[in-house]
Amino acid sequence: MLPKCVKVPRQPDGNTATPRGTIAYYCAPWSASGDPWALSKCSHIGEDSLKLHFNIHQVPAPTILVPAMPSANATLTPPDFDEAFRLQLNALFRWRRDVRRFRRKALPENLLEALLKAASLAPSVGLSQPWRFVLVEGAPRRAAVRKNFEQENRAALDNYHGNDAKLYAKLKLEGLSEAPVHLAVFCDAETGRGKGLGSRTMPETLRYSVVAAVQNLWLAARSHAVGVGWVSILDPEAVRRDLDLPEAWDLVAYLCLGYPQEEHIDPELERLQWEKREDYRANLLLR
Ligand SMILES: Cc1cc2nc3c(=O)[nH]c(=O)nc-3n(C[C@H](O)[C@H](O)[C@H](O)COP(=O)(O)O)c2cc1C
Secondary structure (H helix, E strand, O other), X not given: OOOOEEEOOOOOOOOOOOOOOOXXXXXXXXXXXXXXXXXXXXXXXOOOEEEEEEEEOOEXXXXXXXXXXHHHHHHOOOOOOOHHHHHHHHHHHHHOOEXXXXXXXXXXXXXXHHHXXXXXXXXXXXXXXXXXXXXXXXXHHHHHHHHHHHHHHHHHHHOOOHXXXXXXXXXXXXXXXXXXXXXXXXXXXXXXXHXXXXXXXXXXXXXXXXXXXXXXXXXXHHXXXXXXXXXXXXXXXXXXXXXXXXOOEEEEEEEEEEOEOOOOOOOHHHHOOOOOOOOHHHHOOOO
16 A cells, blocks of 8 residues: 655656655656656665656656655665575675775775664664764874774783684784774763663663674675774773773774775685684574
């Protein structure tokens, strides 16, 4: 069934936008009578556009692309995710990698914004959206993070012995120097949003929500051939201080973003024999 339709005045560019809770009902610019066309189908294209299919006097008319207001999604026909899409999605999961070797090429303008939009569509406990994204651009701040990593990495090495220590010393565990984008992702533990729903009993769910946002961003980035590297060998409190952020913000992820120098279908830590990836069955229990 079609959602409620309203007539929307045509914009000078021939497009129209869907107001909240409704779907556009397009007044054909070239219809002499000014009769609105009947909407036969509406699908969502990407994030910001609707594809509207019309009939005029039962005859299919050309499809029209219009900008969608985000709130219009609620009444749209959901996309028809077909087998081809599922195969692509599976390829995206398989080809997502943690990247530590970046080309210095900058990301296209607006891509970061698209990635942050994707991240912000993540689920969050009580709809608290506790993620706080901090773009780290200043050279002194980046240098402080790099120094933090070097200290913590030396301390981490001291915890390994024998072959593990030899192997650990050879691993490249960050791409801080080359990555064109540094994005620190924090959890605001004191957010009032969500009114404590779910997080009153399990406060850690605020941080889990931030991880969900990071995963969205990671996959969205990969879909644009952009690599993400998660750096956690850091003193998180020092990062927060160095970036001059509120005490209630906990560092969840320090991310490097950029175009990868190499593409791999297997994790680097597996290739270098640090650890093996397990089949899901190894972690499935029945009770
Ligand atoms: C929470 C988290 C923290 C991570 N921290 C680091 C890190 O400090 N350095 C690093 O090289 N990789 C880090 N990684 C990446 C993992 O090593 C990587 O995900 C794993 O080896 C599997 O490889 P893949 O992501 O390419 O599938 C982290 C990943 C996660 C999810």
